[in-house]
Amino acid sequence: MSVAADARAASAVARTPGARLEVRALRKSFPTGEGPDLLALDDVTLHAAAGEFIAVIGPSGCGKSTLFHILAGLEDPDGGEVLIGGEVLERRLGACAFMPQRDGLLPWRRTIDNVTIGLSLAGVPREQARARALPLLERFGLGGFERAWPWQLSGGMRHRAAFLRTVLGRPAMLLDEPFGALDGITRSDMQHWLLEVWEEVGSTVVLITHDVAEAVYLADRVYVLSPRPGRVAAELTIDLPRPRTLDLLGSQEFATQEAKLRESLRLHSLS
Amino acid sequence: MGASSTTNTTTAPGALVSSETPAPRRRRRRTIRSRLANIWPPALVLIAIVVAWEALTSALSVSSTVLPGPALVLEASWQDRANLWPAMWTTTKEAVLGVILATVVAVILAVAIDWSRTVRRSFYPLMVTSQTLPIIVLAPLVVIWFGFGTAPKIGLVALFTFFPVAVGTVQGLASSDPDAMALLRTMGASRLQLLLRVRAPSAIPQMFTGLKVGVTYAYVSAIFAEYVGAEQGLGVYMQASKNAFRTELVFGAILVTTLLTLVLFIAVALLERACMPWRRPTQTEVGW
Numbered sequence: 001m002s003v004a005a006d007a008r009a010a011s012a013v014a015r016t017p018g019a020r021l022e023v024r025a026l027r028k029s030f031p032t033g034e035g036p037d038l039l040a041l042d043d044v045t046l047h048a049a050a051g052e053f054i055a056v057i058g059p060s061g062c063g064k065s066t067l068f069h070i071l072a073g074l075e076d077p078d079g080g081e082v083l084i085g086g087e088v089l090e091r092r093l094g095a096c097a098f099m100p101q102r103d104g105l106l107p108w109r110r111t112i113d114n115v116t117i118g119l120s121l122a123g124v125p126r127e128q129a130r131a132r133a134l135p136l137l138e139r140f141g142l143g144g145f146e147r148a149w150p151w152q153l154s155g156g157m158r159h160r161a162a163f164l165r166t167v168l169g170r171p172a173m174l175l176d177e178p179f180g181a182l183d184g185i186t187r188s189d190m191q192h193w194l195l196e197v198w199e200e201v202g203s204t205v206v207l208i209t210h211d212v213a214e215a216v217y218l219a220d221r222v223y224v225l226s227p228r229p230g231r232v233a234a235e236l237t238i239d240l241p242r243p244r245t246l247d248l249l250g251s252q253e254f255a256t257q258e259a260k261l262r263e264s265l266r267l268h269s270l271s
Numbered sequence: 272m273g274a275s276s277t278t279n280t281t282t283a284p285g286a287l288v289s290s291e292t293p294a295p296r297r298r299r300r301r302t303i304r305s306r307l308a309n310i311w312p313p314a315l316v317l318i319a320i321v322v323a324w325e326a327l328t329s330a331l332s333v334s335s336t337v338l339p340g341p342a343l344v345l346e347a348s349w350q351d352r353a354n355l356w357p358a359m360w361t362t363t364k365e366a367v368l369g370v371i372l373a374t375v376v377a378v379i380l381a382v383a384i385d386w387s388r389t390v391r392r393s394f395y396p397l398m399v400t401s402q403t404l405p406i407i408v409l410a411p412l413v414v415i416w417f418g419f420g421t422a423p424k425i426g427l428v429a430l431f432t433f434f435p436v437a438v439g440t441v442q443g444l445a446s447s448d449p450d451a452m453a454l455l456r457t458m459g460a461s462r463l464q465l466l467l468r469v470r471a472p473s474a475i476p477q478m479f480t481g482l483k484v485g486v487t488y489a490y491v492s493a494i495f496a497e498y499v500g501a502e503q504g505l506g507v508y509m510q511a512s513k514n515a516f517r518t519e520l521v522f523g524a525i526l527v528t529t530l531l532t533l534v535l536f537i538a539v540a541l542l543e544r545a546c547m548p549w550r551r552p553t554q555t556e557v558g559w
Binding site: 096098100107109117118121122149151 | 451455456460
C-alpha cells in the first residue's frame with residue numbers, strides 16, 4: 001500500500017474520535033396484547049466514557065437488545081434519558097453505528113458499496129466514499145473483494161465487511177452479539193482483530209454478548225444485567241493491561257477475572 | 272438439474288479466491304448445458320405431435336378446411352407472408368406497448384400503496400376487485416368509446432397485464448428484510464432512501480414474477496381486442512382467414528402468436544437477469 005493510501009486510511013479512521021454514551025434511569029415496557037405490559041428494562045443506568053470499550057452481559061431476555069434499540073434510536077424509552085456526547089438528542093437515529101446480530105449486508109450492493117452505505121446515505125458522492133473505504137478494505141482482510149457480491153464472501157468476510165461499515169459510521173459503535181453466528185476459530189480471530197482495530201480507531205464501543213470470556217477479553221468494564229426486567233445487577237472493571245493479545249487468554253489474571261464475572265453472572269441470574 | 276445446482280452452491284463461497292474470471296465462465300457453460308437438457312424433452316414431444324398430426328391428416332385425408340396438416344400450414348402461411356407480416360407487427364406493437372404501460376402504472380401504484388397507508392386502504396381492495404370484472408366484456412365498450420385505432424388495444428392489453436405486476440410488486444416491497452430496514456434507519460436513512468436502497472431492490476424478483484405471468488396474456492388480449500373491431504392485426508387476420516375458409520392460415524396465425532408470446536417471455540426473463548446481476552446463478556437458473 002502506498003504512503004498516500006496509508007495516510008488516507010489513517011484519516012478515514014481518525015475522523016471518528018469516541019463519543020461518551022450514557023443512559024439514566026431507563027425504563028421500557030412492551031404491550032403484550034392482553035394482561036399487563038411486559039417490563040423489559042427497569043431503571044437502567046450505565047455509561048461508556050469516550051473511547052471506552054464496555055460490554056453488557058446477561059441472560060436471554062434481559063432486555064439487552066431493547067437497550068441497543070433505544071441507544072440507536074429505533075425505539076424510545078418510557079422513562080429516563082439517553083445522552084450521546086453529553087447531550088439528549090432530538091433524533092438519535094444516525095448518531096451511533098449499529099452492528100446487528102446478522103451482518104445485514106444488502107445483497108444488491110457490492111462489498112465496497114455495502115461498507116460505504118452510511119457515507120452514501122449521508123450524501124457523500126459515490127467515488128469519494130469508495131476512495132475512502134478502499135484502503136481500509138485491505139486492512140480488513142477484504143482486499144481484492146471490493147467488487148464481490150455479498151453471497152461470494154465467506155462468513156468471516158461478511159462480518160468484517162459489516163464491521164467496516166460500522167467503523168466508517170459514527171464515533172460510537174453498538175455491537176449486538178457480533179460474533180454469535182461464527183465458528184469458534186473464526187470467532188477468536190475476529191475478537192483479536194476487533195481489538196486491534198478498536199485500539200487504532202479509538203471510538204466508543206458497547207458490546208452485547210452472552211460469552212463471558214469474550215467480555216473479559218475485550219472490555220474495559222462489564223455491566224451485568226439481571227433477568228427480566230433488566231436492571232444493572234453488577235458492574236465489573238476488567239483489570240487487564242492493554243494491548244491485549246491472545247496469550248492473555250491462558251494467563252492466571254485472565255482466569256481470575258473470568259471467574260469473578262462468571263460468579264457475578266451466576267449470582268444475579270438465579271435471583 | 273438438481274445435481275448441477277448443488278455443485279454450484281458448493282463452489283460459491285470461495286468462487287473469487289483464486290482469480291476473477293474462470294469461475295463465472297465455468298458456471299455459464301454449465302448453465303447453458305443444463306438449459307439444453309431442459310429444452311430436449313419438450314422439443315421431442317412437440318416433434319412427435321407434429322409428425323402424428325401430419326400422418327393422421329394425410330392418412331385419413333381430412334379436408335384442409337377442417338384440419339390442415341402442419342406442412343400445409345407452414346407453406347400457406349409463408350406464401351401469405353405479405354399479409355401476415357404487417358398483422359404481426361401491428362399486434363406486437365399493441366402487446367409490447369400495453370405491457371410497458373401496464374408495468375409503469377403497476378409499479379407507480381404499488382409504490383404508492385406501499386408508501387401510504389391511506390392509499391393502501393383505499394386502492395388495494397379496489398384493485399383486487401377490479402380483477403373480478405370480466406375484462407373481455409369491456410372490449411366492445413372500449414371500441415365504442417375510443418374507436419378502431421391502436422390506442423384502445425394498448426389500453427386493453429395493459430388492463431390484462433396490470434394486475435399480476437401490481438400485486439407482485441406490492442408483495443415484493445412488503446417482503447423487504449426488516450433488519451436491513453432497521454439498520455439503515457440507525458444510519459439516519461430517510462423514508463425515500465429506504466425505498467430506493469432496500470425496498471425497491473427487494474421488490475424486483477416478485478415484480479418480474481408478476482410480469483412473466485402478465486406477458487403471457489399480452490398477445491392473446493391484443494388479438495381479442497382486434498376481434499372486436501380493428502383495421503389490422505393478427506385478430507383481424509384470423510377472422511378474415513376464417514371467413515375465407517382458409518383454416519391453414521388461421522393455424523399459421525396461432526402458431527405465430529405462440530412463438531411471439533414465447534419471445535416476449537424470454538425477453539422479460541433476460542431483462543430480469545440483467546436487472547439483478549447480484550443474484551446467485553443457481554437462483555436464476557430455474558427462472559425459465
